[in-house]
Amino acid sequence: MAVDDDLTQLSEMQLDVLQEIGNVGAGNSATALSRLIQRRIEMNVPHVALVKIEDVPEYVGGPELVVVGIFLRVYGKAPSNILFLIPRESAFALVDTLLGRERGATTELDAMDESALMEIGNILAGSYLNAFYTFTGMSMLPSTPALAVDMAGAILNVVL
Template sequence: MSDEIKLSPAQLDALREIGNIGAGNSATALSQIINRRIDMNVPRVSMVPLDQVPDLVGGPDAIVVGIFLRVYGKAPGNILFLLPQKSAFYLVDTLMGKKHGETEKLDYMDESALMEIGNILSGAYLNAFYTFTQISMLPSIPALAMDMAGAILNVVLVQLGQMGDQALVMETEFLAEDDGINGHFFLVPDPGSLETLIKAVGVE
């Protein structure tokens, strides 16, 4: 039998609040870079059965661009920023000063620009986390892949799969004002990091 860590509603709320601040930071950063208003939804913080995670982003065979960063520090984990292919192309158009619809595949420069976005969002997010919990976390160099959502999510889920059948997923959806861009930002703490985070949150 697996012994999953059970989180109380108050603990989930506390994590949601931190997620909210982190995502707010990230949204502001993104908004400043592309000079557009970015809206975000209230972060989803929940224990999700592993096999249902791909459904959060449109199903396992939806084509997405994934920017992946490993998080180091006292509460290691993984960050994944997922954009539907269309959104990623639109974001590249915006970043590279191209006409909308011009990007039809990603070249080296495009990928590099998207990875940098992943970097900035992660930095902003983790910074908020630090302010709140005093747990310092550093993101690795980003990696990028464009493929099926299920295949990309595999990378984070496999690690969790060794420890249990559920994942604590902190997820926020970003939306640009003109609906051209929507993205999902995931912070998935390693199973061993959960306890550290909960302690730092200080809620029973």
């Protein structure tokens, strides 16, 4: 595909390739997270779709859902961004598991909790980018993660 091609007109094959990269990347990320928290991770096969920017909040549970967003810029031959969105209560449960706390102990994120979540974002992004490299041979590096807790619509407005 040429650089100036219309990215809204991807072929079935191109969408399948993107889905396979997503599947392997998500699988690598789930394995890394499973090892980190020493728990089994279940995942669904990623779905690839081209959607209008204004429709993205609906894909993550609606614009008013409070989430934890972990954002990383990606540098290299295909500069891009990675955004992990986790419902707030799920992020609290993940922090409790990761830090060996009783489930439900976290009700707000402190600096240590945020650092732990950003490190998870870093590990997941690295796993995903390794899969991308395996498929494409294109080496890319993630930035230091940034974290925000807000409504999904607010975080997506800043990122998109």
